[in-house]
Amino acid sequence: MATEQMDGGRALIRALEEEGVEVMFGLPGGAILPVYDPIIDSSIRHILVRHEQGAGHMAEGYAQATGRPGVAMVTSGPAATNIVTPLCDAYLDSIPMVVITGQVPYPAIGTDAFQECDTTGITQSITKHNFLVTEAQDIPRTIKEAFHIATTGRPGPVLVDVPKDIVDPGNPRSAMTWTDDIQIDLPGYHPEVEVDPEGIRAAADLLRGAERPVLYVGGGILKARAVEALRELAELTGIGVVTTLMARGAFPDSHELCLGMPGMHGNFTAVTAMQESDLLVALGARFDDRVTGKLDGFAPDAKVVHVDIDPAELGKVRRPDVAIRGDVRVAIEALVVELLANGTGDVDRGAWRSRISGWQERFPLVYEPWVPGEALKPQHVIECLRDATPDDTIVSSGVGQHQMWASQYWKFDHPYTWINSGGLGTMGFSIPAAIGAKVAHPDRMVWAVDGDGCFQMTGQELVTATVENIPIKVALLNNSYLGMVRQWQEMFYEERYSEVFLSKDVPDYRMWAESMGCEAMRVDDPDEVEGAIAKANEVDDRPVVIDFRVAAEEKVYPMVPSGASNSELVVPPSQQGQPR
Amino acid sequence: MNVPAPEYRYHTLVVKVENRSGVLARVASLFARRAFNIESLAVAPTDDERFSRITVVVDLESAPLDQIVKQLNKLVNVVEIRELHPGHAVERELMLVTVTAEPNRRDEIVEHLDRAGGKVLSVGTDHMMLSLVGPPGRVDDFENLMRQFGIVELQRTGRVALASLDDVAD
Ligand SMILES: Cc1ncc(C[n+]2csc(CCOP(=O)(O)OP(=O)(O)O)c2C)c(N)n1
Ligand SMILES: [Mg+2]
Numbered sequence: 001m002a003t004e005q006m007d008g009g010r011a012l013i014r015a016l017e018e019e020g021v022e023v024m025f026g027l028p029g030g031a032i033l034p035v036y037d038p039i040i041d042s043s044i045r046h047i048l049v050r051h052e053q054g055a056g057h058m059a060e061g062y063a064q065a066t067g068r069p070g071v072a073m074v075t076s077g078p079a080a081t082n083i084v085t086p087l088c089d090a091y092l093d094s095i096p097m098v099v100i101t102g103q104v105p106y107p108a109i110g111t112d113a114f115q116e117c118d119t120t121g122i123t124q125s126i127t128k129h130n131f132l133v134t135e136a137q138d139i140p141r142t143i144k145e146a147f148h149i150a151t152t153g154r155p156g157p158v159l160v161d162v163p164k165d166i167v168d169p170g171n172p173r174s175a176m177t178w179t180d181d182i183q184i185d186l187p188g189y190h191p192e193v194e195v196d197p198e199g200i201r202a203a204a205d206l207l208r209g210a211e212r213p214v215l216y217v218g219g220g221i222l223k224a225r226a227v228e229a230l231r232e233l234a235e236l237t238g239i240g241v242v243t244t245l246m247a248r249g250a251f252p253d254s255h256e257l258c259l260g261m262p263g264m265h266g267n268f269t270a271v272t273a274m275q276e277s278d279l280l281v282a283l284g285a286r287f288d289d290r291v292t293g294k295l296d297g298f299a300p301d302a303k304v305v306h307v308d309i310d311p312a313e314l315g316k317v318r319r320p321d322v323a324i325r326g327d328v329r330v331a332i333e334a335l336v337v338e339l340l341a342n343g344t345g346d347v348d349r350g351a352w353r354s355r356i357s358g359w360q361e362r363f364p365l366v367y368e369p370w371v372p373g374e375a376l377k378p379q380h381v382i383e384c385l386r387d388a389t390p391d392d393t394i395v396s397s398g399v400g401q402h403q404m405w406a407s408q409y410w411k412f413d414h415p416y417t418w419i420n421s422g423g424l425g426t427m428g429f430s431i432p433a434a435i436g437a438k439v440a441h442p443d444r445m446v447w448a449v450d451g452d453g454c455f456q457m458t459g460q461e462l463v464t465a466t467v468e469n470i471p472i473k474v475a476l477l478n479n480s481y482l483g484m485v486r487q488w489q490e491m492f493y494e495e496r497y498s499e500v501f502l503s504k505d506v507p508d509y510r511m512w513a514e515s516m517g518c519e520a521m522r523v524d525d526p527d528e529v530e531g532a533i534a535k536a537n538e539v540d541d542r543p544v545v546i547d548f549r550v551a552a553e554e555k556v557y558p559m560v561p562s563g564a565s566n567s568e569l570v571v572p573p574s575q576q577g578q579p580r
Numbered sequence: 581m582n583v584p585a586p587e588y589r590y591h592t593l594v595v596k597v598e599n600r601s602g603v604l605a606r607v608a609s610l611f612a613r614r615a616f617n618i619e620s621l622a623v624a625p626t627d628d629e630r631f632s633r634i635t636v637v638v639d640l641e642s643a644p645l646d647q648i649v650k651q652l653n654k655l656v657n658v659v660e661i662r663e664l665h666p667g668h669a670v671e672r673e674l675m676l677v678t679v680t681a682e683p684n685r686r687d688e689i690v691e692h693l694d695r696a697g698g699k700v701l702s703v704g705t706d707h708m709m710l711s712l713v714g715p716p717g718r719v720d721d722f723e724n725l726m727r728q729f730g731i732v733e734l735q736r737t738g739r740v741a742l743a744s745l746d747d748v749a750d
Contacts (some may be wrong), residue, residue: 122604125613129656132602137617150657188598188659312650 007174008136009034009167012100013042014178015143021071023047023062023439025055029075030115030452031102034168047439047468052079054432054461055087060095061436064419065394067225069096069150074180076102077115078159081122085426087157088126092423093224096155096422098146105165106134106173119161128156136166136176138486140174145184150435153191154310157225167526191309195326195334202322203281203305204338208345210279210303212352213239218261219246219422220284220308221515227251227415230283233332234330237344240356242270244285249412259356260365263291264560265404268363268571271558274299274578275566282306287317288423297565307331362578363571367554370526375551377492378477381529382409385447388533392417393445394437398430398454399486402477404556406449428457434472437464445473445537450479452502452509459512464518465543473536474513479552480504487555492562513545522547588666590619591645592741594654595634596660602740605656607634612617612649617642620673620738631659635740641693664741671741675723676701681708689729696722707732 006014012035016024023045027038041048049055052074059070073081080101083148090097104113120130129149135140139162146158165171207213227250234241234251241251251258260267262274274280280302283293292298295317306313306320307328314323324331367379382405395410396419397403403420412418419437421429434448455476465472486500496534513520519539523532523546536544557572571578597603604623611618617639626633638648645663652658664671681689681703689708693700698712712722716739723734 120602121605124609186656189656280599312647312654314650315644315646 002180004178005013006176006178007034007167007169008139008162008176008394009174010038011136011139011176011178012143012162012167013038013044015140016071017043018140019147020068024071024073025049025058025062025436026073027052027055027075027079029079029102030200031076031104031164032073032100033075033102034164034174034201035073035100035102035162044280047435047464047470049432049464051458052082053085053428054435054458054464056083056097056099057089057426057429057432057458058436058439058461059097060086060090060093060100060429061396061419061433062080062171062440063090063095063097063436064433065416065437065440067096067223067416069098069147071098071100073100074102075102075115076119077117080117080119084122084126086422087123087159089421089424089426089429090157090397091126093421094155095157096150098143098150099157101159103132103161103163105171106163107165108256109163114488121471123159126157127159128154130159130161132161132163133166134163136174139166139176140178140182141184143183145186148184148186149189154220177547183467187375188191191244192325193309193327193330195307195324195331197334199322199324200331200334200338203324203335204342206279206303206305206322207237207239207281207335207339209347211347212273213237213275213281213349214259214273214277214278215239216280216282216285217241217247217250218244218283218285220328220345221247222252222415223554224284224309224327224329226284226332229329229332229336231255232336236336236339238349239281240273242266242274243412244288244291244422245407245420247285248407248410248418249415252413253411254413261407263288264293264562265408265558266374267365267408267555268558268569268575269356269359271560271569272359274302276355277302280304282308282320283332284308286313292317293560293568294564297567323495340389363533363558363575366572366574367557367573369572370418376524376526376529376548378479378548378550378554379405379409380526381475381477381548381550382406382449384529385449385533386410388530388537389445389447392459393447394419394434394441394446396420396430396434396437397447397449398451399425399427400451400482401479401487401554401556402449402451402483404484405477408556427451430454431458431465431472431474432461434474435461435470438465438470438472446473448472450474450476451483452480453482454478455509456502456507461515462513462516462543462545471540472543474543475503476509476545477550478509478547479550479554481552483487483552483554484556486552490555491559509545509547513543513547516543518543518545520545520547522549525562589640590637591640591666592664592669592671592739593636593638593652594662594664594741595636595658596626596631597634597655598657598659599630599632600657603632604634606655606657607636607652608650610655614646614647615642616651622738622740624740635738637739660703662743664743668744668746669741670744671715671739672713673719673739674737675712675719675734676709676733677712677723677734678709679706679726679728680732682706682708685729687725692722692725698722
């Protein structure tokens with residue numbers, strides 16, 4: 001067996017190379033310095049960010065676009081705390097990510113040393129697992145374990161905290177022997193992929209007998225690479241599919257069985273079909289409160305089949321009639337085999353289908369058309385962008401109204417083209433996430449749909465994009481407001497607008513973007529939208545920002561008011577009074 | 581919420597964990613973060629130095645047992661969880677107690693102690709220190725009996741438990 005003497009810092013970089021890491025995002029500092037030195041000689045591309053939160057979201061964007069784990073590396077103390085938000089974001093959205101943080105030398109831990117913070121303590125409840133490595137010899141095994149945990153079972157973020165003394169060549173504690181034969185040692189970690197055939201048969205029985213079934217599809221379908229299997233199941237059974245915010249693209253929006261997105265800002269048909277269903281087949285979805293609305297009013301007549309790789313999701317929120325633990329692709333494939341062998345049943349679902357098409361006709365997604373003299377409609381901008389970009393364009397979004405409009409008005413026909421922050425709802429996600437996605441797919445077009453509030457949180461990463469030659473494009477839906485909060489204050493706080501107005505004219509986004517090396521435009525008029533997008537699509541040598549000045553009064557519809565049942569979905573004014 | 585019958589409100593879990601620093605904190609913080617209540621908790625090494633055993637009594641009024649077990653199982657350092665069903669487990673707890681014991685009341689205290697199966701550890705002018713090992717219910721009862729004499733100081737270990745012999749697979 002080949003062995004080699006080296007220091008812990010080199011071993012760490014080598015261990016990352018062995019995991020197939022091609023790119024990492026980070027920013028150096030005192031405690032992690034010794035690990036940055038070997039990066040100069042490494043095959044791994046390092047992207048220097050301007051804020052560690054950016055590194056975390058870039059790693060997430062990279063992971064969401066590729067399915068491979070994203071990697072970020074930062075120093076101790078304030079850098080570690082700066083990356084807490086992306087860790088929590090990745091935890092709630094089950095994104096595979098490995099974050100390496102520097103730490104003060106092991107003997108100094110607990111002394112309140114300079115830039116010491118209890119990183120593993122702080123991140124314990126927002127990581128799938130974390131490690132504090134105490135010996136240089138343990139570094140390769142720990143890195144291997146971190147990647148294994150991050151990418152298997154229900155994916156998630158793993159943090160590895162590395163004290164400086166075990167990576168610093170000047171310290172004898174950093175000496176270690178590299179061996180090629182590294183065994184992971186995780187006696188308590190055994191994610192189960194296989195599914196119980198009994199559960200599959202029971203699920204098939206419920207499916208055969210259901211009059212009003214719905215396939216409720218969550219982000220787990222994408223994580224499990226189950227898109228093909230899902231389509232087969234839907235087409236075999238003719239059952240309609242809703243795709244949650246985390247699952248947009250997992251089933252083509254253009255498919256006749258697509259019912260759209262459910263949830264607080266879902267479309268009427270998706271929300272109501274779930275609400276009226278007699279069988280919900282939840283596939284890699286977790287009954288999030290933004291989907292269920294008031295829980296005891298949610299889909300009151302539905303039996304539930306719930307498939308999830310994480311057994312703790314089964315019964316956590318809604319008690320399933322059939323619970324299937326395991327990989328959702330394996331489960332769907334088994335279900336298809338069972339239905340092919342023993343039939344899909346002969347229940348007549350004609351009445352259900354016509355109710356669904358009635359809803360689709362009466363309650364499409366709509367907004368009031370623009371009239372001269374008004375500000376630009378944000379929905380119109382999204383529609384133009386959608387129509388002017390290639391089918392496989394990757395779209396990332398921030399959090400707020402613009403996120404909901406992007407998820408509603410884009411047409412997602414390909415998986416892994418929609419990247420957003422669902423569970424944590426992190427403002428500022430879109431620009432760094434878009435950078436991560438573009439690094440992964442340099443040949444594809446990547447648009448970030450951002451809000452003005454969000455842009456001010458992470459816009460500085462456009463400097464990273466320019467300097468590192470990562471030409472993303474940003475559609476800034478600038479309404480001068482924290483628009484989503486404004487909408488709540490308008491609807492539920494009697495139009496008392498408290499601290500939601502940003503500014504009409506500062507910052508000047510065009511100047512700011514130009515100063516960061518971007519091509520920049522400002523669009524006020526509907527006539528200019530298409531031209532500006534066309535121009536942006538031509539630019540390939542640097543990032544582009546278009547500052548779209550959109551109407552502040554525009555609201556996201558439909559909407560389930562917080563705390564209300566999904567049956568109380570509020571539709572846009574033009575549809576109010578329609579028979580439901 | 582479905583409130584379990586009183587005798588089943590508390591449930592004992594025997595959790596085998598990796599013997600690494602910080603593991604107890606992970607278990608405790610999981611309980612805090614998921615709003616699960618702990619009734620008692622005891623940690624001890626096992627015959628295999630790689631592992632420790634946490635005996636934890638959980639309050640099923642705060643969360644369903646199934647969720648508690650599944651969430652615990654997600655901790656990477658948790659190796660195995662055994663549920664000891666009420667009525668199918670041998671449970672013991674140790675109590676040390678110092679009571680006020682004027683000479684004229686000592687016989688009475690010792691009588692209670694003998695009936696419970698405890699021991700006198702030391703006797704001072706006005707105080708006695710006692711120990712009792714027993715099922716948690718008996719320890720509760722004895723603690724209540726001692727109140728009339730005046731409890732000066734008291735400590736209980738929290739319970740430890742093993743499956744009854746009938747339930748041990750050969
Ligand atoms: C970091 C963070 N802070 C606060 C919030 C609460 N919040 C949700 S949406 C929103 C407004 C976002 O404003 P903007 O980016 O301009 O988007 P808009 O809603 O106007 O499209 C706020 C403040 C959040 N989700 N994340
Ligand atoms: Mg805004």
